[in-house]
Amino acid sequence: MQTIIGISPENREVVAHELSKLLADEFVLYTKTLNAHWNLEGMDFHSVHVYFEELYNQSAEIVDGVAERIRQLDHYAPATLKNFLQLTHLTxxxxxxNDSRSLIKQLLSDHESIIEFIRGTISEFQDAHKDAGTSDYVTGLMETHEKIAWMLRAHLK
Incomplete structure (x- = not known):
């Protein structure tokens, strides 16, 4: 069945490809957040362990949302670790x-990297590819990452 949503197939393909990069970043960040949760050590273990659990649960929801947005554009989400590692901007x-300060710094850096990537796509999606829906979606996602980054930054002061 043909997808008729007011966005050309060519524009949907470009947007889906950029969202695939974002999905890869989000999945790598999700994995790194699990690592932080599982391997954290230190005097503040309990409180930070609980906080990291909140973060990875939130991250799992984000991963699912980005994949579903790709599907809404009638493209398939990359869904292998190999694909994610090829597409991600993160390391x-x-x-x-494994202390909280080191792990929080790493997660903060990754959230900031994702914020910068998303910020670069917002007007491109809207203006160049006529996809206001994805532009709006990633704007909200960027705001979520900005709030998380603010909270992580607050732990480091």
């Missing part, structure tokens, strides 16, 4: 230790 490297 898998675990820099620093």
């Amino acid at each position: 898998e490297q675990n820099e620093g230790g």
Whole structure:
């Protein structure tokens, strides 16, 4: 069945490809947040462990939402680790230790990287590809990441 949503097939393809990069970033961040939750050590273990659990649950919802947005554009979401590693802007490297400060710094850096990537797509989706829906969706997603980054940053002060 043909997808008729007011966006050309060519524009949907470009937007879906950019969303695939975002999905890869989100999945790598999800995995890194699980790592932080599982391997955290230190005097503040309990409170930060609980906070990281909140973050990875929120991250799982984001991953699902981005994949569903790709499907709404009638494209398939990349769904293999190999694809994610090819598409992501993030690294898998675990820099620093397993203390809360090191792990929070890493997660903050990744959230900030995603914020910058999303910010670069908002007007492109709207103006160049005539996709106001995805532009609006990623704007809300960027705001979510900005709030998380603010909270992570607050832990480091």
